[in-house]
Amino acid sequence: MNTNIYKCLINKNTNINPVWFMRQAGRYLPEFRKIRKENPNFIKLCLNKNLINQITLQPMERFNLDAAIIFSDILMLPYGLGQEVEFKKNFGPFLGNLNINNFLKVNEEDFANKLKPVYEGINTTSKSKLIKNKDLIGFVGAPWTILVYMLNKKSPKKKISKNLFNDEKLINNLLKIIEKFLKIHIKNQINNGASIIQIFDSWAGLVDEKNLEKYVYNPTVNLVEYVKSFKIPVICFPRNIRNYKKYCEKILPDAINIDYEIDPKKILKEIKIPVQGGLDPKILLTDKNNIIKKTNYYLNIFKDHPYIFNLGHGVLPETDPIMLDYLVKYVKDFK
Numbered sequence: 120m121n122t123n124i125y126k127c128l129i130n131k132n133t134n135i136n137p138v139w140f141m142r143q144a145g146r147y148l149p150e151f152r153k154i155r156k157e158n159p160n161f162i163k164l165c166l167n168k169n170l171i172n173q174i175t176l177q178p179m180e181r182f183n184l185d186a187a188i189i190f191s192d193i194l195m196l197p198y199g200l201g202q203e204v205e206f207k208k209n210f211g212p213f214l215g216n217l218n219i220n221n222f223l224k225v226n227e228e229d230f231a232n233k234l235k236p237v238y239e240g241i242n243t244t245s246k247s248k249l250i251k252n253k254d255l256i257g258f259v260g261a262p263w264t265i266l267v268y269m270l271n272k273k274s275p276k277k278k279i280s281k282n283l284f285n286d287e288k289l290i291n292n293l294l295k296i297i298e299k300f301l302k303i304h305i306k307n308q309i310n311n312g313a314s315i316i317q318i319f320d321s322w323a324g325l326v327d328e329k330n331l332e333k334y335v336y337n338p339t340v341n342l343v344e345y346v347k348s349f350k351i352p353v354i355c356f357p358r359n360i361r362n363y364k365k366y367c368e369k370i371l372p373d374a375i376n377i378d379y380e381i382d383p384k385k386i387l388k389e390i391k392i393p394v395q396g397g398l399d400p401k402i403l404l405t406d407k408n409n410i411i412k413k414t415n416y417y418l419n420i421f422k423d424h425p426y427i428f429n430l431g432h433g434v435l436p437e438t439d440p441i442m443l444d445y446l447v448k449y450v451k452d453f454k
């Protein structure tokens with residue numbers, strides 16, 4: 120592979136700034152909203168191989184991006200295990216009751232069959248002309264973040280109720296099951312053409328320092344090693360984690376995605392591996408001058424460090440696609 124992102128991650132090239140965006144295929148695009156309107160059931164949409172392909176490629180038709188990210192969701196994992204997952208309008212995900220005995224009856228074949236359209240969608244997309252010499256990013260949620268959704272059954276706000284995590288035995292058993300099926304999900308994405316895996320730990324910031332080892336570091340390191348065993352790069356995004364340096368030392372990913380609250384200067388000083396992201400997605404809701412100013416800030420800090428341009432979280436639904444196009448062109452022309 121000789122894509123711009125591989126040059127950055129593997130060869131540590133600092134002359135190019137590859138660019139892609141989290142949630143680049145999403146509600147800010149009118150062509151996505153149209154499909155979404157015709158497909159009110161989000162899980163069903165994530166299981167439609169033709170629409171997976173079409174939606175994944177929508178931003179590639181519009182912008183000069185270096186990677187496509189598969190249109191799917193981290194919650195396809197609990198769905199594959201048999202926990203109900205629904206997306207309610209203006210509310211977000213809503214999960215059904217958790218029954219660990221039912222999970223224990225699920226085998227690899229059942230799981231892979233349930234998610235078969237996802238893998239078929241990846242396979243077709245990986246052959247598209249639109250991503251020739253570019254990357255196709257597969258992804259999973261980190262075990263901790265998946266656990267939070269499975270137990271809390273909806274997005275937590277800033278905190279989660281402590282008593283959800285009282286039953287250590289249940290937690291440990293669940294983490295083992297989640298890890299096993301995340302590996303299967305990763306393997307199937309790679310075997311169908313994903314050239315990079317990103318691990319989203321959106322709720323890493325909720326874990327106390329004393330519990331990081333058992334809930335974040337240990338389960339994630341196993342996945343990272345697993346991805347590396349395929350010779351595929353792995354990017355981790357432990358959103359709002361307080362100590363990115365320690366996380367990188369423990370996990371050893373190929374790149375670290377940073378959130379928009381962390382000071383990029385501190386990251387540059389402390390972190391040796393390639394960095395991705397950082398810009399606050401709200402900046403895209405302002406004006407071009409401000410976009411340039413804030414983009415220059417990140418690009419200048421990381422000018423001698425392997426850096427993949429991205430945001431500090433997903434593209435917001437209110438974003439004007441024209442602004443995203445402007446940003447992509449600006450990053451591509453930046454010297």
Ligand code: CP3
Nearest residue numbers: 141142143144145155188189190191192193211212319321
């Ligand atoms: O373009 C891409 O980035 C690829 C597709 C993708 C989606 N979800 C599609 C999606 C990816 C990588 C995800 C990851 C994801 N899903 C995360 C980790 C990243 C993060 O945002 O922290 C999490 C926590 C989820 C769970 C999830 N999915 C939530 C909380 C929500 C509702 C809130 C929201 O932003 O809408 C979703 C829905 C979702 N996933 C949408 C999309 C395009 C919106 C669905 C809609 O049209 O209503």
